[in-house]
Structure formats: structure tokens, C-alpha cells
Amino acid sequence: MSSDQEKSVIIRFAGDSGDGVQLLGSQFLKTSAESKENFLTFPDFPAEIRAPAGTTFGVSAYQLQVGGIHIASPGDKADVLVAFNPAALITNLQYVKESGLILVNEDTFTERNLSKAGYDKNPLVDGSLGLFQMIRLPISSQVGEALKDSDLSKSEIERTKNFWALGLISWMFDRNIDSLTEWINNKFKNNNISNANIKTLEAGYSYGDIHEIEQKIPKLYTSKGAFDAGTYTAIKGSDAMAYGLAAAVEITNIPILFCSYPITPASPVLHSLAKHKDLGVETFQAEDEIAAICSAIGASYAGILGVTSSSGPGIALKTEAMGLALSAELPLVIINSQRGGPSTGLPTKTEQSDLNQAIYGRNGDAPIPVIASSSPSDNFYTAIEAVQIAIKYMTPVLLLTDGYIANASEPWMIPSINDIPKLDLVTNTSTEHTSQAKAFERNSETLARTWIKPGTPNEMYRTGGLEKDVLTGNISYDPANHQAMTDLRFKKIACLQQDLPEQKLSRNNGSKNLILSWGSTYGVIQETLNTCENLNADHLHLRHIYPLPANFTELVQCYEKILVPELNQGQLAKYIQAETSREVISFSKVTGQPFTVDEIKERIVGLEGTK
Amino acid sequence: MSSDQEKSVIIRFAGDSGDGVQLLGSQFLKTSAESKENFLTFPDFPAEIRAPAGTTFGVSAYQLQVGGIHIASPGDKADVLVAFNPAALITNLQYVKESGLILVNEDTFTERNLSKAGYDKNPLVDGSLGLFQMIRLPISSQVGEALKDSDLSKSEIERTKNFWALGLISWMFDRNIDSLTEWINNKFKNNNISNANIKTLEAGYSYGDIHEIEQKIPKLYTSKGAFDAGTYTAIKGSDAMAYGLAAAVEITNIPILFCSYPITPASPVLHSLAKHKDLGVETFQAEDEIAAICSAIGASYAGILGVTSSSGPGIALKTEAMGLALSAELPLVIINSQRGGPSTGLPTKTEQSDLNQAIYGRNGDAPIPVIASSSPSDNFYTAIEAVQIAIKYMTPVLLLTDGYIANASEPWMIPSINDIPKLDLVTNTSTEHTSQAKAFERNSETLARTWIKPGTPNEMYRTGGLEKDVLTGNISYDPANHQAMTDLRFKKIACLQQDLPEQKLSRNNGSKNLILSWGSTYGVIQETLNTCENLNADHLHLRHIYPLPANFTELVQCYEKILVPELNQGQLAKYIQAETSREVISFSKVTGQPFTVDEIKERIVGLEGTK
Amino acid sequence: MNNQDKTNLSPKDYASSQEVRWCPGCGDYAILKTMTQTLSKLQLKKEDTVFVSGIGCAARFPYYLDTYGFHTIHGRAPAVATGVKLANPNLSVWVITGDGDGLSIGGNHLMHALRRNIDINILLFNNEIYGLTKGQFSPTSRLNTRSPSSPEGSLDSPVPPCKFALGSGASFIARAIDKDKKGLGMVLERSYEHKGATFTEILQNCIVYNDGVFNDHTGKEAGLDKQLHLVHGQPMLFGEDKQFGLALDLDLSPIIVDAKKELSKVLIHDETNEMLALMLMNLNTNQFPMAFGVIYAKPKNTFENDFHQKQNRFKRDKSVLDILKNGTTWKVD
């Protein structure tokens, strides 16, 4: 890290699924937020629901980077790892920096646990961790000691471990634990439990004070973020998506029926919306993904906005119905929280490999706008934009986000409703017509047909998925009409293209190299460019993927090399070549993990060598 | 048409769905085949099952081109139209050449029928058809006369009209009607009916003889085809596909379970296979397209080959399961008989617009080989090739054909089984391994895993759609392994690419212009290049679309202009740009109708003007 | 066509201007006619009525009615209709489906619509064949049906639509014949009145691909001894002269008794009795008549009622930004 302004620390918590690591992480995040740190977090869930205790496949982790003004990723390797048991240590060691600091709960390093984790010998004593700074903490005994007078059962006492660790870490980062205490009091209905948690929190905190010297527990400092004035919250991507949809209702005054079938990592949006009533968004859990999109289409036919949400395999099932929404020209938003593929793939891991499916994955010539979120908070804005495009152009819109964005959190200034970018939603003032044809009158600017809502007298009309006469909307098998309708569907996209904001560069240094990216890689690329010195590259980040912004081709024309980093086998790269017949350099990674700063940096440096 | 060698005639039959126009056409085709003419036929079905008599939307048509050596399309506009009623005339006039010959059944030009068809006045008398040569035939009265002594009912008598027309046409083209008589005798179990049909057939034939001069009925001559020695049959595309699958069983000795759900225009393949037993192919009509592909996958898991077939909307539903077959590395053939889209679109019309869906339409990085048929008889060969690729590479294969190919017929020399191109199907000789891992041993040449069949002792293994360890096939969430498996899936495609035959040009005149095409446009492009003089263009027709043949990029490199005609909004054109970053010129038509020779010719001529 | 001010809409007023395009003689014509008559009888507002269909010959139905109409995709009409009804519970929503559309590809959505008891009226036109795709056997085709995809006869045991509805937890199940204006009209009215999902199987003759399959029970020759018309609270009598009655044997299997002599043994139809409903659906129609009318009807809570009550009908009382501001936040000045 280049300057003091940039001082950030990467910390990783790892333990059994039952150890409360996610809670620990998110509470530490809160203290960071309160002390006005910048941060970005990324939980690394185990693939299993709750594997047997002590096993490697049951390990849950939570990584966050705090401090500095430029951080926009959870960081590469951790400066600090807190490992609650041997399985957590063995599986997470690979994510720790050389000479990084490791805090372990030494009480769990029993023979049984060691062998479950696959250790032949105890790594705490066999010297194999010599490269790291190791702090052995008797967490289990410490909480036992702190709570020896409580009425709690042994396992209940053991379960307060995460608060002990939270206390110690808070001490190390010099955080105030008052608000944590308050939160614990509110969270746990059972007084005994909340008292116990507070006690161990405090015990962890004092442990730092007392054992600082003897155990060489360091104090860690980070620099503050440089935030504009405003009210901030820590926003998780899936929540931002839900709030964005709600805000769209507020802006458009059109209620939303959110229809979904659970799937990882898309479900949290459903859960988040289900919690909130009185926002004009209702949720419907359908019997499958096809029913979900079809009921959303039904809602749109009936005059409110249907939204549906899923991940790759579920999106595959929706592709037939997307064609119906396109053909019937109904507004619809389809959200894809991408995960590792193909097939069931790696459900809990992140990937950007559904881009092809989004752009091309339907039968027939079936153009549907595609936009993509770049960060957790961006989900809020893309949701609003997708809704507005859908309504303004009477079209389904595909919104791409991914598992990384869904689960990551970042600080976000809560906007006021007036600050949110809006599209002019035009409505057609219709001339005299028979009822059937009225629904097919088009707005001259957007080519959108008129959204007639059942219940409106004298405007009854019939529509469906067969080709329709361009004027009356009646079924038509006429060859020229089919050409006209096909052209019309593409012209709508051209109208939208004119309506999109001009594409800007995210970094313009006058370089001859361009980094061209989309989706969740935004943060790590920005962080790389801002924190590594002397990188010779400009940066263009795409939010509007189909259609591309009107000035896109011109904008990229002057670059000699265009590097396209993405978490798939080069899908955007090929798409750009298809759209511009211009060669680009694909930088692909398909491991289920986000890019690291180091990886991006290396490739940018390497650009000098490519021809 | 340039020379006498090229003398061909385009004839179009049109009438009510109940008029037996398809039968008439296919029987006339038979006489053409017997007299060793070249031909290509294209039925133009009405969209409705059987619309009320006399309506325009109930009109069924059948067009064929006969004669000459170069014909490979049903022809543009007809030289001869036979119209059985006013509706047939009004809807088909647009398909007749200027000064073409029109034969009408004048008895049907009643006021009622005229108004049903939308005629204010009788076109036979109002002079509006002055540009055409008109022959008014009293077909209904003629058949009434011919059968006045029969026991048949009035409507049964009326129904023999098509044979009367067949007789007259046979006279005009100087065809022998003996084999038709024989066919009628075999076809109709009821003696009364077959006798009546034969009588009217003969009556039609003599009508020509008798009224030749008075009614100016011309004799039409066509030139013979230039066929290699062999046994020929008239093959319909859907039948060729069915026979190709059966031949593949013969070649590979692996039975096929053909699983399908009816859909236009894919169903005829199912029907064709259902008719034939003892060929090692069995059919299963599933409850929907998802069940169809899944039962095919089950069959492949169990050790025989699963094949599934559908059209665009049904293929959309199969995309999730395609990913499973890919991930589990099971052989599978998916046949798409394309039709007009998007959504339900134009089910009875042809289109090539599911190319994007085939190449890109799945979640995740999911590469699946795509090959395309170019003609009715080519379905036979592509079916065999698809089966062999699937088995050799343990992969799903997408085979694209379309409604035009499915329904068209052409003369085809029946090959001997030894003449059929075969791939070397390799099998793995497995080393010692635990049972689970044995199924994941790979052939070094193809990277295909070993196809273990349930029932084999000691080789039991488990697999599925989750990411698998590259060596053992056990579930793996390991980042590096996911990269390795993703790479492997693409390397398999690279191996296949090496295995594909070298791409050749279909015409190589040393031009700087290239026509680059795929699928069913082959015939009309070849016919254009062969029959129109001085066209400055070479021709490359793609059978292997993904992967492209290894020499493709080099082959197209030298061309200044590449024109890509296709029946969609430019999908192959974009794909070629994506794969080669090389600009091409898209020539798109989306009317539900095939290209015509004129259209292709005009664009080739126009190439000189483009820059 | 401004009928808004009309106080009384005739059946014709419910017809759209589109020419009807089924094959001449298709049973769908009769159903369409009885539908316009029923709409007129009930004086449903055209603008508040929506017909949703899947794909098939039957599914063209909405085009011919001057109400709102949505011809969707194959098998999914109940799901689309669910969305329509949730969005606007004031609409009268009708689903038109076929035996292929509703029971082959669409069986799952049908089941879920029925179990949720969403207030839509589902009419399944059962012609025991795929009409639109030219005559392949369907899930209701009898064993050994010969068709283009089963030239040697089909092997699939058919699924009886009404029994499937029963197993899915339907709260209203009825059966009618395409050409039986009275019976069909009554059932349509009853299904309109029923709150919750209704399921009606309409035996529909496909004159082109499956002509006469129902003749044993619906044909003129069949006669009244082949049809049992159910009336709630009335004895189950049939025959020209109502001379036959249906009764239960000790082992719960049905028997036919002489109604003139043993009227007391004859079962009284109780729409709310699921056991009787199953017995009526299971009647072996070689020996017994076929049951028509409302076979089962027992109201229960409807999904969208609860939905709209609990969920407050898409009302927006708060700003999402206020909710955010009231959560955990911090200020930067």
C-alpha cells in the first residue's frame, strides 16, 4: 500500500458453521462503519448446510478489508486470520499473507479435531507455521472462566466464543464496544444469553489489554475513508437489490409483484423483500422458476410490474417465457445472481459466466436489454434502472449481478429519492382506434406499445406469443409483417441505445491500454489502479451491455490493447469482438473466486509485453 | 436459366386443406423421380389444422422445381400455378412469375367462395389477371362426369379432384401414369375409391389430349438430372433424419432411445421413427421437453444413446438439462428443427434464428458442439455425425436443422453403409483404479471420460451436475480444480476441432468475395451460383459451427468481402466476428420464407458496390 | 363497439371480431357458444374478464372473445393466471387449457393452482389427443391409442383429469360435455360463483384426430343410461326414465340398483363428500354411467384472499429510504 492515506487491513475470520463467524464478521464491520472506516466484506460460505463439527467442508469464513479511501474489494490475502479450529486453519492458511498474523483458539487443537482436519501433527507446535506470526488464544477456557457463574449450559457458553474474539479484535483495532453491547441487548431476547455475550465480549477486550505485551498482541491502525457528507449505512448487495426495487415503486408509482423460486445465491433478495411490507412490493414464492416468471408476466399483463429473480439453472428454465414477454411486449425484470457453472456447478461460489445466456440465450431473434451491477450498492441503482427501462420500452430486461455482489457489504450513502437518476417514463396518448389495436399503438420515441390494463373499459385486447400484425396486434403469418416486427424489436433496442447515458471512462490517463470490464470486477480493478503505482492503463466499466452505449465503439477505437478481465472463459471479450470486429485480449479466471489485486496488477504490467 | 441442360420448371399446387394438394404434389414428385428428373419440393402448410373450407387461411400449397442438373431449391416464382379455389388463387398469385401459367378449377369460382376469399369481382372475368396465361378448367364438373356411374357420394367424388389435376399435369409433362395407378391401388383399401381415383386420373390425362388445342394447354419439357449411377429415392428431410439415426445405430452398434415431445416442425422425426421397429431405435413420447431430454440423459447414463428432438421453444426448456449432460460428460444428441421465432412465433414457417441459442444458450461456461444440416438428405449424414461425436467425445451435441429442410424432398442416392463417413470411436482401456475414479479416466486423444454402464460389476460410480474432481469425479469445490475442469471442457472442443475434416470451399473461383453460409440456405446459394452467369463470389458453407473447422480462419482471411446470408437478424455474422475479429457483411431475411435465387443474386451483384 | 353503456350484453356482444378458426365440426365451437351465453347470462363486465390460455387448439379460445385475453405458452396458463389474479383480484380470470397443455407439460402448474386455491376458473378441454400438433396421443388418451407417435398403440396408462384434480386438493371439480349447453352452462355458472380455484373437465370432440372417442357416453345413441347428471342433495338416478340408481356395496364399490324398487338404497349426491367424489370419478364406464355436473365442491380459503388481506394489496405507506435511514447508519459531515 502506497501511502498512509491508504492504510488498510485485511482480516479473515474462519470457524465451524456453528461458530458464529458470519455474525462476528458483520458486527466487526459495524464497528468499522461507526469509526468511519472504508470497508468491503465477503463471506465465504461452506457448500454444505451444516456439516459435522470440525470437518474441513464445514468451515465458514468471512473476510473484510477495512480502512483507506480506495478499497473496493475484500482484499487478496489476509493480514490477520482468526481461526476457531484446526479445520479452519488448514483450509484458510492459503488466504493469509506471508508473515501474516494468525490468532487461533488453541483449546480446539485436540487430537480428534486435528485428525478431522487432516493434520498428522499439531501445527501449533511442529514449527510448520514458522513464516507466520502466531498468537495462541485459549478462547474456550477464557469464556468458560468468564461465565463460570452463569446458568448457561456448557454448549451455550461455548457458543459465546465469537463475542470473545470480537472483543479482542475490537481492542486491537481500538474500537468502541458500546454499540455492540447495545446491539447484543436488543438482539437476544433471553437475558441470560445477552448478558453472557456481553461478558465474553468484554473479557475478550480486556484480554488484549492484559496480555498485550506477553502475547505480543499488536494494535492495528487503519486510515479513515474519505467520504462525502451524508448518512451512511453498510449495505449488502442482496438488500440493495431489494431496496432498489422498492425505490423503483416509489419513483414509478407502479407496484411490483416479485415472483421467485429459492436458489442460491439469489434467494436473499426474496427473503429481504418478504420482510418488508408497505413498500408496494409483494412477494410470491412460485412452484418453480417457470411459474415464477410466468406469474410475473401475468402481473405485468394485469398492469403492475412483474419481477423475477434466480441464478443460472433457474434462468435457463425461464428462457422460453422471456420470449413470451418480448413477443407480447410486456415490461418485466429478470434478475440473475450468477454462480459457478455449468449445470449445478458451484452454487455457493461466484462467477460471471451467464453473460452469453443473458445476451443470446433464447430461441428466435429475441433481443432483450442486459444491464449489470458493479457493486453491492450498485444493485440499488441497477434495479431502479432496469425497472424504468422495462416500463418505458415495454420490454423484459435482464439484470445481471452475482454471488459475490449479493453477499458482499460496503458503506453506502443513503441517497434521497430526488438524487436517483430517472428515465422519463412516457405514456401514449392514444388516438381513436378499435379496442384491439389500441394496445398496439406505439410511442414514436421509444416504439413501446401502449400498456393497457385489464379493468379498463373499451380497451379489451388479445395478445400472445404468436407473431402479431404490426398495426392491429392480431395474429399474422404474413411474411412482410414478420420482417417488420423483427425489425421493430431491434429498433426498440436502438431507441434505448440513444436513451442511455454516454459511456465514460472510469480512469482516463491517456494510456494506449484499456481495461474493459463489467459486473462485480469493478471494485478490484479500481482498487488495483488506485493503489498500485504506475499502472499504464485506462479503465472502462460497462453497465449497459446490450445494447452497448452509443459512443462505445468510438470510445474504444483509439486503444491499442484492450484487456478484458472476467470471471468466465472470455464471454464479454467475444461479445465485444462480435459487436466491433475489433480484437481484444481476454483475461479469464474461472475458480469460483473473485480476482485479486495482484492478479489484475500482474496482467496490466504484462500488457507491455503483449503484442 | 442459361442453357437447355438447365431447363427446369417450377410448379405450385394450391387449394383448401381438404383438397389433397400435398398428396398431389408428392405424387407428381414421384413421376418426376421416375423419369429421372432432378427436383426439390417445398410444402407450404397453412398455420391452422383445418380451417373452414374456402378461407384464405385454410389454403395449403406445395411447390416443386423439376428438371436441370443444378436445381437445389424449390425455385422462386412458379411457372405454373394450379389453384383449386379463389382463396388459393388470391393467396398464391404473388408466387407466380409474370406471364406464368395459371390453371384454375373454375367451378369453385362461385359468389360465396369469391367473397370468402375476399374478391369483389370474379378475377377470371374482370381482366385483372391479364398478365398471366389463364386456363380455366371445369375440374369439379369433369370429375362428376367421369364418376357419374359410381356409388360414391357427392363429396367423395369431389375429393378425387386432385387426381384429375395430377392426370392433366402428368399429360402436360409427358409422364407415365402407370405407377400412379399402381400406387392408388395399394393405397386405398376401398376398391370403389381407388377405382374412382384412377378414373379421374385418367380423365385428367385425356382432358389434356382432347383439349390441348382448344384450351391452349401447353406441353412442358424439362431436362434430366445428371445423376451418378446408383439407386435413388425421394427423401424428405424429417425421414432422412430418422434414417440417419438408425444408420448410426448400425454403425456404432449402440441402440438409441429417442425421447421427444411433439412440436411443429420437429414431430415428423418422431413419427418417422415410431413407424420403424427392429432398427435399434426406440421412441419415447415424454410429458414435456424437459422430461424428454432428461429421459434421454438417463438412457445415456444407462449405456445406450439418448437423443432428443424439438424446436426453439422446446429447446429453450432443455437448456438446463443440456448443462447436466455436459457436466456429467454423457453422450447426447439434441436436434433442433428451427421455426420462426421469437416465442411461439411462426410455428409452421422456417427460420435459422436459433443459432445463438445453440452456441450460447446455457448457464455457465458450457461449450457444446454445434453442427448444421444443409439439405433434406444431409440430415441423414449430420445425424450420423452428431451421434458419433457425442459418443467419441462423451458430450452433448446440438444438431441444427429447420422447418424447410424437414418438409422438403429431394432425390438422393441411397448409400451403402460402408460409404458413410465414420469417426474412429475410441474406447479407453482402463488401468487399475477404484471404481469411482475409473469412470473419470480420460482418453488422451479426445479427453473423453470412460463410459461405464450400470450393470458392470466393480465399476459403480456416482456423478451429477456439481463440479467434480478432475481425477476422481467426486464433488469438488476446490478453486484450482474448477479452473482445470473448465479448461478441460474447452480442451475437449479443441480436440474435436482437430478431428473435424478440413473446411473446403463449395465454389472456388479465386474471387475476392466470399459467400459464407450455413444450414438450409446451401441449396439456393448453390443454385444461384450455378445458374446465374458471371457471379463474382466464392462459396463456403459451414457444417461445423462450433467449433469452427481448424482451417477456417485462414481460409477466409484472403477475402475482401464476406457476405453472410441467413434467415435471421445476422447471428452467424456476429458469431464469425466474435471468433475471428474480422468484419463481415450480414444479409438477413426474417419473413418465415427461404431465400430466393433472385435475392441471393442481387446481393452478390451488389457486393461490387459495397466498400 | 362501445358496449360500455349497454345495460344488457347479448352473447354476441362477447364475441370478438376475429374469425373463428377451428376445424369445421370441432367441439370447441359449441363450448365457445355456451361460454358467450353464460357470460351474457351472468352479465360479466367485459373489461373485468380475462381469458388466459396456453398452446393448443383449445388455447385459441381467448382470441374469439371480446374480453381481455392472453394466449401464453404451452402449459403455463395457470401460472400466468395466478400472476394476473394476484395483481388484480377484481378480475374474473378464466384459464382455457387442453389435455396436453394442462396435463402433459402443464400438470405441475395445474396442481399448484388447485392446491393454492387461487380464485381462477380452469376449463380443461379434453379431446384425449394433441390436436394442434396433428394428433399424437396425450396423457388422457386411452391405452393402445394409435396415433402418429404410437402407430402400434400407446402404452401409457392415462391420467383421469378429475381424479388428478382431487389428488391436487381442488375445492371444485366438475365435468361436462361440449355440446351439452345446459349441463355445461350450469357448470360454468357454478364455477364462476365458487370462490377459489375451479376445475372443469369438458369432454370435447376432436373431429379430425379423435372423432367419436366419447360417443359411448355423449353420442346421441349413448342415451341417458350412460350419463349420470349429479345434483347436490338429490339421489343419483339415471336412465331414460330415471329407473336406475347408484348405490354402494359393503366394500365401498358402486352397484346399480333398480331405483323404482330400492330408492332408499340410492346414494344422495353430496358435493362436499370427497369419498363419494372419488367413487364417482372411478366409475368403470363400461358398466356404469359417466358422472357429469359438479362432482365435488367444498369451499376453503382462497390464496389471494389471504394474500391481499395479509399483504395489504401492494399499498405503499413508507419510503424505502426512510427504512434505510432508520436502520444502522452513521453520519459523515
Place this chain on the structure above:
Amino acid sequence: MNNQDKTNLSPKDYASSQEVRWCPGCGDYAILKTMTQTLSKLQLKKEDTVFVSGIGCAARFPYYLDTYGFHTIHGRAPAVATGVKLANPNLSVWVITGDGDGLSIGGNHLMHALRRNIDINILLFNNEIYGLTKGQFSPTSRLNTRSPSSPEGSLDSPVPPCKFALGSGASFIARAIDKDKKGLGMVLERSYEHKGATFTEILQNCIVYNDGVFNDHTGKEAGLDKQLHLVHGQPMLFGEDKQFGLALDLDLSPIIVDAKKELSKVLIHDETNEMLALMLMNLNTNQFPMAFGVIYAKPKNTFENDFHQKQNRFKRDKSVLDILKNGTTWKVD
């Protein structure tokens, strides 16, 4: 691991080497154990046994057995299994599914497999929740189930699995409890023996997301008066001391009688009686016990039997080219 030569396979021999990864305490463990015991008891050949599953916690089952196993996609296992069985009728094919997998997304395939009566054994692990996706309500969740997607309680009336199977025309329907080795083992054996599709609902406790939902009927406290274990030909008795009996009222509704006093009134279980089966499935379990064991079983023709008989088992006796040559052809010399 060469067990080929072993003459007697122990339950352990059927376990694969994969570590079992359900949550500690999950009911799936007990089912797995009873399964290996049953496989051993029946001495099924490992190589001739295939487990096919969809997606869900339950669907991981095949990984833990050293037989052939295919973990497919969500809801489609019955369709995949159909293909397996048609391709090779000698295999013993088992489908493992959950209430979400089998009855939410997969309801249609379940129905069609059952109506076709393809000879596969379907086990539906019903925990009344979506386990794998972290606890949303499922189509079998009771009304008002609170879950992440229904924080105020679910509004959907559940579909009872056995009744759905009945409506789908199943020829074998049973119910068992995860931890009831004896009852479950018996049902597994019976389903293996039954020719045709079998449907077994296994009440499975999801300790993490729906702990104890079945306690009223399966918990230790519940006691025998809450369980009715059915035996074909035997009276329907229950209670610690078999002191209660199930009988039918005049209106066909169930009543409980004192078996000690009125034994003659007690119903005799007849597996082949569909009416009784419906009554048993409809038992209101607040007042009545829950029925376990084989509720309904009545063999009928199986699909693949007919398929393989009629269609000659993929035999190839002809060359397709000969068929072509014997059609309409012409020669060019």
C-alpha cells in the same frame, strides 16, 4: 473393494467411501442406514442398482452408496430414472427426492412416472421445508409456516404427497418415519418387490430448519395412539394396547371405536381398496392417528414391460438402408 465374489454383502458393503455430509442429527442419516440394511437384506447386486436423485439435501443420498448413482437436476429425477429403466429394464432403479424437488418443481414428472407405472421406486423425503436452500417453506409446509420467504407465515395450502400420488394413479403408496427402522425397512422391501412405480413418503426431520414438525406423530412422546400401522387383511387397530380401532360412519367419514368392545366394526385394511386409501390419507391428524405402512397397492401393467415386449428391446434385425431400398426408388446406371 472387490465385493463381486462376496457371497453375502453386509450393510457396510453398500456404503461408498464418501464422507456423509448432512447436518448432525438430520433424519437423512437414519434413512440411509435403513437403506443399506435393506439392500443387504435383499442382497441386491450393487452393479444392478441405480440411485437417481434431483437436487436438495435428500438428493445427496446416492453419493453415499456404493451402487451406481446419478445426482441430476432439480425436480427431474423421475424423468431421468425413466430413461435409465427404459434403456435397461434389468436395473433396480430408485429415485430419491424431497418435498421441494418432488412436489414443487418436479410434481409433473412425479405424476407421469406414477401414471405410466414405470417400475422405479420413488422415495420422497418429506421434511416440509427446503433444506438445502436454507429453510424456505415448501409445498408440503403447513399453512402459516414461518420461514425466510414467509416471515409472516405461508399462505399456500399444502399438497399431501400420498393423496397426490393417488390422484396421479399410483399403483403403490406407502408412508414411513425416518427413524422407524422396522416400518421403513418393511416399506422399502415391499416397494422393491412391487412391479411398477412405487411411491413412499418418508417423514424426515430437518433438525436445522424444521425441527420437530412431525413430533406429534413420530416423537417419543407421541405414543402409539398417534400411529396407525397398517397390515393388509388385519383390522386397523392402534394405541399402546391396540385398544382403538378405526371404523367408518354412515357418511363414509372415519370414527374411532373401542376395539375391545366393537372389534367387528373395525375396518380391515385392504391395500387394494382405493376408497379406504383416500380415507386413510385424509385422516385429520388432530383427532386421528396417522397411517403408516403400505396404504395402497394394486399391481397393474408396467410401462416398460409393455415397452420392451412390444418394442423388442432395441433389437436391430434390419439395415435401414435395406428399408430404404425396398421403398419407392429408381435406378440410374
